[in-house]
Amino acid sequence: MKSRIVKIFMIVFATTAFLILVNAQGVQEWIVPAKFKTMKNPTSASKENLANAKDLYSKHCKSCHGSTGLGDGTKAASLDATCGDFSTAKFQVQTDGEVFFKISEGRGKMPSFKKTISDDNDRWMIIYYLRSFKSK
Ligand code: HEC
Structure with missing residues (x-):
């Protein structure tokens, strides 16, 4: 007993x-290695690159992060993890290098995109699109 x-x-x-x-x-x-923090974005925010970034976002990111980056995509609710909110200052203060590291490596429910989006420049360009979600 x-x-x-x-x-x-x-x-x-x-x-x-x-x-x-x-x-x-x-x-x-989410610890980002120092060498990424100071990395410069090698791509430009040209009209063409922004259009490419938007396409890539719609295809690979929107399902979780939502159409305006709030973390409210159709898949988000079933994830059992929060996706973060790209409109916040807390997100936007990060350098492009930090964001690039996170997109490339992933963590937990956030996939690594090194293989899925294999061109480094494509992953750098997406960051310009994430910047457009900044709340005014
Ligand atoms: C399957 C759902 C899913 C997909 C698809 C996805 N993400 Fe994520 N993402 C997450 C989750 C969950 C987190 C939070 C991870 C953590 O903090 O451990 C996250 C975190 C992030 C972060 C860090 C946010 C912060 O506050 O610093 C960035 C940047 C990011 N994602 C970008 C992207 C980009 C760009 C794409 C498309 C190329 C993408 N994600 C696709 C689920 C997803």
């Missing part, structure tokens, strides 16, 4: 500890 109570207690304890850990990971700061 006593050992059964101990067992139940241990299971509850382990489950709680696990959930706390998983949760903490969700809010953990």
Whole structure:
């Protein structure tokens, strides 16, 4: 009898500890290596590049991040993770290099796009489109 109570207690304890850990990971700061932070965007914000960026965003990002970057895409609700909000100052203060690192590497439910969008310049261009979501 006593050992059964101990067992139940241990299971509850382990489950709680696990959930706390998983949760903490969700809010953990995303560390970007220093060399990316200072990287300059090698592409320009030309009309043509912006149009390309918008196409790439619609194809690869919109389903989760939403058409205006708020993180409310059709897939977002079923993700069990928050996608962030591109309109916030907190997002926009990041350098292009930091954003490039995140798009390239991914984390958790955010896919890595190094292979899917294999041209580095395409991943750099998308950043201009993300900048257009900045709230006034
Ligand atoms: C399957 C859903 C999904 C898709 C598709 C997706 N993302 Fe994400 N994205 C996420 C999630 C979830 C996070 C939050 C990840 C985290 O913080 O661990 C995220 C985070 C990010 C971040 C970091 C946000 C911040 O606050 O710093 C950037 C930048 C980003 N995504 C860009 C993109 C771009 C660009 C594309 C398309 C090329 C894309 N994402 C496609 C789910 C997605």
